[in-house]
Every structure is written in C-alpha cells, then in structure tokens.
Amino acid sequence: MAATAVSNKRVILKRYVKGFPSEEDMEVVMGEAPLMAVPAGSAAVVVKNLYISCDPYMRNRMTRHEVPSYVEDYVPGEVLTNYGVMKVISSGHPDFKTGDLVWGITGWEEYTLIDNPESLSKINHPDLPLSYYTGVLGLPGLTAYSGFFEICKPKKGEYVFISAASGAVGQIVGQLAKITGCHVIGSAGSDEKVNLLKIKFGFDNAFNYKKELDLNAALKRYFPEGIDIYFENVGGATLDAVLPNMRLRGRIAACGMISQYNLEYPDGVCNLFYIVTKRLRMEGFLVFDYYGMYHRFEEEMAAYIKEGKITYVEDIVVGLDAAPAALIGLFTGRNIGKQLVAVSQE
Amino acid sequence: MAATAVSNKRVILKRYVKGFPSEEDMEVVMGEAPLMAVPAGSAAVVVKNLYISCDPYMRNRMTRHEVPSYVEDYVPGEVLTNYGVMKVISSGHPDFKTGDLVWGITGWEEYTLIDNPESLSKINHPDLPLSYYTGVLGLPGLTAYSGFFEICKPKKGEYVFISAASGAVGQIVGQLAKITGCHVIGSAGSDEKVNLLKIKFGFDNAFNYKKELDLNAALKRYFPEGIDIYFENVGGATLDAVLPNMRLRGRIAACGMISQYNLEYPDGVCNLFYIVTKRLRMEGFLVFDYYGMYHRFEEEMAAYIKEGKITYVEDIVVGLDAAPAALIGLFTGRNIGKQLVAVSQE
CATH class of the missing domain: 3.90.180.10 (Medium-chain alcohol dehydrogenases, catalytic domain)
Incomplete structure (x- = not known):
C-alpha cells in the first residue's frame, strides 16, 4: 500500500x-x-x-x-x-x-x-x-457479566434491581438475571425506555424514576419483599433510596454512578447505616480487572445472542x-x- | 432456698x-x-x-x-x-x-x-x-474477632485504620491486627485515649480526631501508602475522609456508626464513587451472625490474654x-x- x-x-x-x-x-x-x-x-x-x-x-x-x-x-x-x-x-x-x-x-x-x-x-x-x-460483546458486556456473576453472586429466585437499566450495561445485566432465574426490575428516565425494558428485554417490571416523587416508596411498591441485588449505575439519591429497601445480606455491585459525574460536590448518601443492620455488601469493580475472562464471556454471550436469549x-x-x-x-x-x-x- | x-x-x-x-x-x-x-x-x-x-x-x-x-x-x-x-x-x-x-x-x-x-x-x-x-471475652470481643478476620480478611503487612479505636471493640481489633502483622493506626477523641492506644495497646500510631481540622489530610499524613482495611465504628465525616484514602481493593468492615445514632437526619457521605474506582468492598456485619464461632473465639482470646498478647x-x-x-x-x-x-x- x-x-x-x-x-x-x-x-x-x-x-x-x-x-x-x-x-x-x-x-x-x-x-x-x-x-x-x-x-x-x-x-x-x-x-x-x-x-x-x-x-x-x-x-x-x-x-x-x-x-x-x-x-x-x-x-x-x-x-x-x-x-x-x-x-x-x-x-x-x-x-x-x-x-x-x-x-x-x-x-x-x-x-x-x-x-x-x-x-x-x-x-x-x-x-x-x-x-x-x-x-454487548465488548466492555459493557463484560462489565455486566463480571459484575453480575462475580460481584453479585446471584441465586435463582432473588430480587434484582438495576438503575439506568436500558443503558449499555443495564440491559445486559437484566437479561443475564432473567437467564439466572431472578425477578428483575429496572429504572430508567423515560417511558420509552421503560417500555423497552418490559417489552424488549423481558424485565419483570420497570419504572420511570423521573415520575416517582418518592423513590423509596416506589421501591417499596415494586419490591414488597425487598431487594437482594442492586446493580448500581447511578449513585446519589437512587442509592440512598435503595439502601433501606435491601434485604438481609443483600449485595450492591457498584459499577458506576452517572448521576454524580458532573457535580463539583457529589451528593451525600445518608442511609449507610443499613449496611450494618442488614449486613449488606457493597463492592466496587472495574471491568479492567476481568479481561482474563473475556474469551469465556465472548463465547457464552455470542451463543446467547445467536439463540435469541439476549437482545441488544x-x-x-x-x-x-x-x-x-x-x-x-x-x-x-x-x-x-x-x-x-x-x-x-x- | x-x-x-x-x-x-x-x-x-x-x-x-x-x-x-x-x-x-x-x-x-x-x-x-x-x-x-x-x-x-x-x-x-x-x-x-x-x-x-x-x-x-x-x-x-x-x-x-x-x-x-x-x-x-x-x-x-x-x-x-x-x-x-x-x-x-x-x-x-x-x-x-x-x-x-x-x-x-x-x-x-x-x-x-x-x-x-x-x-x-x-x-x-x-x-x-x-x-x-x-x-473482650463477650460480644465486643467476638465482634472484633469476627469482623476483623471474617470481613476484613487481613494479610500480614497491610495498613489498618480503626476509628473509636480505644472503645470496647476497637482496642481488640487493633491488637488482633498487630498479632496478624499489620500496621495499625487508630483515632480516638482525647489525648488520653490516644496515649492508651500507643502505649497500652501497641498501636503503631494514633491521633485525636478532634484536633484535626482536616481529617482527609490527617489520614494522608498517617497513611502515605493508603489504607487497606478500615474498621468502621463511627460513620459520617470519618467514613467520608477514609474513602479517598483507601488503597485498591481495600476492605471496610462496617461494625457501627456511633456518630450517627443520635441524629434525626444522618450525615451524607459524598465520596462513595471511590468504591467503584478503588474496587472497595464495604461490608456490614452483626455479631449475632457469628455466635457459632464463640467457643473457638473464647479459647483463642483467653489464651492471648493469659499470654499477655492482648490487654483490655x-x-x-x-x-x-x-x-x-x-x-x-x-x-x-x-x-x-x-x-x-x-x-x-x-
């Protein structure tokens, strides 16, 4: 050339x-x-x-x-x-x-x-x-896969909440959770996204957080039994509302906190004492730490896509x-x- | 009778x-x-x-x-x-x-x-x-023992920070950390307590948090390499100052948050995004979950006391x-x- x-x-x-x-x-x-x-x-x-x-x-x-x-x-x-x-x-x-x-x-x-x-x-x-x-076959996919399986350690039948659920990572976490046999509810910022979650991605339910005046009350309504796994993409007020709604020994995979990225002074989160009383584990992770599992992930995810089990x-x-x-x-x-x-x- | x-x-x-x-x-x-x-x-x-x-x-x-x-x-x-x-x-x-x-x-x-x-x-x-x-042979002792070993999973040479370090639990955590070969620094609320930590309990260092105008700066000074393990007894501003000073993959055992117990509205903690970027694990626990290990603990702790390795x-x-x-x-x-x-x- x-x-x-x-x-x-x-x-x-x-x-x-x-x-x-x-x-x-x-x-x-x-x-x-x-x-x-x-x-x-x-x-x-x-x-x-x-x-x-x-x-x-x-x-x-x-x-x-x-x-x-x-x-x-x-x-x-x-x-x-x-x-x-x-x-x-x-x-x-x-x-x-x-x-x-x-x-x-x-x-x-x-x-x-x-x-x-x-x-x-x-x-x-x-x-x-x-x-x-x-x-789905790149970093967001590996992020969802490693965060959900390695950090959340889900069990069949558990209640999973995902914020920013229609985003690059959230939509995959939700579908992996459904494949695992979990009950999955997501939040997103428009009715169009909520429909996508329910109709396209097969979430059990979804809601538009912008229409909820009281996020804590909304979570109580959507999770009367509480939340076993929270896949955290947004931080701030959502995290604060999630904490009192977690179940005993619940897990929070801290993947991102997009609501905070443009703030000079991040929001304060007040409900952290629930981490003690509910014995919660909140764990941060970065996908860079999971490159080693990429090829296993790529094959598994490609198969899910080809079988129609995961859509993107x-x-x-x-x-x-x-x-x-x-x-x-x-x-x-x-x-x-x-x-x-x-x-x-x- | x-x-x-x-x-x-x-x-x-x-x-x-x-x-x-x-x-x-x-x-x-x-x-x-x-x-x-x-x-x-x-x-x-x-x-x-x-x-x-x-x-x-x-x-x-x-x-x-x-x-x-x-x-x-x-x-x-x-x-x-x-x-x-x-x-x-x-x-x-x-x-x-x-x-x-x-x-x-x-x-x-x-x-x-x-x-x-x-x-x-x-x-x-x-x-x-x-x-x-x-x-030391009752619940505070078992709290220290289970929280430190089961939640913090300490390794020799790690940097450990303990708040309320001269209290019922903190003084034991510090001494267990020294037995494990960790570098241990505690905070307390008076010079008398600080002396106790340094002289009586063998902490590597200790400081009076009430005399520190900038807790974040104090932690940077005491932990130039960062903190691997934070044993959390107080919550609020201390937790907020600790988060940016944690090392990669650090662990926070959330045992209590005494600074928050009398507040109608708990303090907001702003630095939680460090949980993501530093891949931190923050985990709450209650001693009630560890009753099963009481007898093992009692024998081990009684031996430490009799050997003079732990003082109370x-x-x-x-x-x-x-x-x-x-x-x-x-x-x-x-x-x-x-x-x-x-x-x-x-």
Whole structure:
C-alpha cells in the first residue's frame, strides 16, 4: 500500500471540563492521517475506525486530576480515545494482517496508528453486528457479566434491581438475571425506555424514576419483599433510596454512578447505616480487572445472542461530526440503549 | 432456698428517645425482685446480676420503630436489657445449678428471672476477670474477632485504620491486627485515649480526631501508602475522609456508626464513587451472625490474654444508680475503654 497522506477527521478535547460537559468542550478538526502503511520494521498497525463507543466514564477523563484518577486524563488539543471496532489496513505485527477486524482502544478519528497492537482483540464472531463489539460483546458486556456473576453472586429466585437499566450495561445485566432465574426490575428516565425494558428485554417490571416523587416508596411498591441485588449505575439519591429497601445480606455491585459525574460536590448518601443492620455488601469493580475472562464471556454471550436469549439495543449516530453530541447525550439520557458512533463503512 | 421477696433496684426506660439521649430518659426504680427460687416445674433460672454492659447499639432500642429495627425496641416502663455476667441463684434447668457463673442477656437490675436459660453461656475461664465476659471475652470481643478476620480478611503487612479505636471493640481489633502483622493506626477523641492506644495497646500510631481540622489530610499524613482495611465504628465525616484514602481493593468492615445514632437526619457521605474506582468492598456485619464461632473465639482470646498478647481496658462504674450516666457517656466519649456497670459483688 502506498504511503499516501490522507485527511483524517478527528475529535479533540478543546479544554478541561468542570461541571456539566458540552459539545463546545470538544472540537471536530481535520488532521493529517497517519501514514497509511506502518513504517518498515515497526510492529505497529494502522486501523480504519468503523465504530467508536461513547461511555460515561469518559467524563472523568475530561477533567484534569491533581491526583491521578483510575483512568488517564485526556489532554486538550489531543484526540479522544476509547474502545472501538476497527479494520487493520496495514500491519507490521505478525499477529495481525490487512483486513483483520479487531476491537480495542483507538482514537476518535478516521484512521489511527496503534503502536501496541497486543492491546487489540480479534473479532471472533464477525457474523454478528460488528458494532456489538463496542457493547454487548465488548466492555459493557463484560462489565455486566463480571459484575453480575462475580460481584453479585446471584441465586435463582432473588430480587434484582438495576438503575439506568436500558443503558449499555443495564440491559445486559437484566437479561443475564432473567437467564439466572431472578425477578428483575429496572429504572430508567423515560417511558420509552421503560417500555423497552418490559417489552424488549423481558424485565419483570420497570419504572420511570423521573415520575416517582418518592423513590423509596416506589421501591417499596415494586419490591414488597425487598431487594437482594442492586446493580448500581447511578449513585446519589437512587442509592440512598435503595439502601433501606435491601434485604438481609443483600449485595450492591457498584459499577458506576452517572448521576454524580458532573457535580463539583457529589451528593451525600445518608442511609449507610443499613449496611450494618442488614449486613449488606457493597463492592466496587472495574471491568479492567476481568479481561482474563473475556474469551469465556465472548463465547457464552455470542451463543446467547445467536439463540435469541439476549437482545441488544444500540443508539448509533453516523459520522464523527455527531460524536460530541452523542457523548454529551449520555448525561442527559438522550440515548436509547448503547450509544455509539459509526465512523466509516467497512 | 426460701421464696422470699426482696427489693430489686432496676433501670427502666422512661420514654422513647429522640435525638441525643439523656439520663432523664431512664429512671432507677425499686421493684420487687422475682421469686428467689424458680417455680416448681419451671426450666427457668434466677440470676444475680454482677456486671452489665453499656453498648452503643442500645441507643437504637430506645427509639420506637414503625418498621421493626434489627434489635427489639425497649418499652417505656420496662427494665432495660443487655448482655451481662451473672451468678445463678436458683435453677429449674438441668444444665445450670446454683452458683454457676454465666453470661448472656439479662436485665438492668439486681436479680432477673430468665425463662430461656439456653440463651446463657457458662463462663469457662473464671480465673480471668469476670467482667471480661461483657467485653473482650463477650460480644465486643467476638465482634472484633469476627469482623476483623471474617470481613476484613487481613494479610500480614497491610495498613489498618480503626476509628473509636480505644472503645470496647476497637482496642481488640487493633491488637488482633498487630498479632496478624499489620500496621495499625487508630483515632480516638482525647489525648488520653490516644496515649492508651500507643502505649497500652501497641498501636503503631494514633491521633485525636478532634484536633484535626482536616481529617482527609490527617489520614494522608498517617497513611502515605493508603489504607487497606478500615474498621468502621463511627460513620459520617470519618467514613467520608477514609474513602479517598483507601488503597485498591481495600476492605471496610462496617461494625457501627456511633456518630450517627443520635441524629434525626444522618450525615451524607459524598465520596462513595471511590468504591467503584478503588474496587472497595464495604461490608456490614452483626455479631449475632457469628455466635457459632464463640467457643473457638473464647479459647483463642483467653489464651492471648493469659499470654499477655492482648490487654483490655475497662471503664467500670459501680452500682445501678450510675448506669444511666454511663450509658449516655458512650455518646459523649466520656468512657475510657469498655464501659460497664458493676451491679453486685459476687
């Protein structure tokens, strides 16, 4: 392949974010693409980005941290990075060849030079939608799977509550819980999402938290027996309402707290003494710790999808120009299902 | 023994408590003692109370709960109950005979008729101070032992922080942590208590939290490497300051939250997102769940005491008249070490 320089549209961070992020914190610019062939002797690969994922945790990376955070800060002027699905267009690495479909960390741009291709995974089920590797077959899927099975340790018949339940992770947790034989109820921020939970994902019930004046009372109504497992995606007031409604020896898998990410001062949670009296276990986890189980997960999840046992709803915007708004939309709840950006046709 | 009625001084709850309890919420009255011999055919025992324990959890029982709490509410006009050390003075139960020394739930009074003596435990180490069975060899000891080993799962070399560290439970946790080879620092509410921690209990360090304007900064100073294990006795602002100072995969054993017991609206804890990013496990426990390991614990702890590996400081007031103030003193931090009441000479 000839080493031609082509243009490379990219999304950069314009400035560090305080409080609620806006589209203006990012900028879509035309850059110069990396060489379309890797330099001789290099073990790098060049990829064409097909799909990129929009994830709430990216908000954390848009702030400058004095003490290093659990993920690296983005740098103003530099391209955003996150998980995506890519096609190898040039490879100096023995494990990858031109045309390979892979997923892993890439740039929010058309073409990316990846110096450490060991971080990439081959796509083993290209018969499924490739975009699924940003979601149900990618990190959100592994997050749901590892968090639910490894942290919640569910038993058949248990009562499961999931917040942000129609999101990238929540919809999978709910369906895994149903497969496990649990009774599953989810909350979401619109009636449309609530319908999705009930009709599409087979939740036993679901409610629109924005329509509940008293979340504690709502949970009492939906869980008269109490909650065995709470899959925590939102934090703040929801967590506070959940705690008194937990059953003895209940488990809370703390996956994320999206309601808190844009607050300068996080909300206070007052009901923690229930952790003592109800002998609760609240445990945080990050999917990075569970990479080791990815292949087992990928095979199991692909089989569920092919058997129709798990379905997945995506919210796909087309083109990098739409990427900043798609990312911001996660925090207003604009997305229905997993938010991602289709960057290029294969 | 003749069935003579004798007087029986007792401490009753005068009224349900809201907010901070006071001595006036209780009343010391003269009642009539139970028969000094159990009725014929009964399997009850009559005990003479020697020591009774003052414990923070009793505050919870002084409030009327609409929804039943984890412990039964006291009833105004009725005698307070809690763990104590007693001598059997009459028995209709085959397992107990007059003169036996036992510990278990009894009344805050001179003599108590106990209908279910199966709830009592024999004292297997009467060569140790009998009062220890309200503390280091009783529930506080088992609380420390089960919470530290079963919930915290400590490893040699780990960094342990204990709040209310000179209290009935904290002083034992600290010494068990030292026996385990941990680095142990405690906080307490007076310089006298801090000295006790450093000099008497062998903590690696200790500080007076009332003298720290910025608890977070204090913890950073005392734990430059971070905290692996936090044994939580106080809740509120201390918990909030601890969370950012926890190390990856740290554990928080939620034993009690004494700073919150007298508040109508508990304090909000804002730093819970660290549970996610640091993959923390926060787990509540109640000693009632660990009765099954009592005998193993009793033998191990008695041996530590006899070998001089564990020492125990008690704050003993004499006579039931002093009991209400002793109980209230737990919430102002007046006690130095385990608070108990010596009711009668053996």
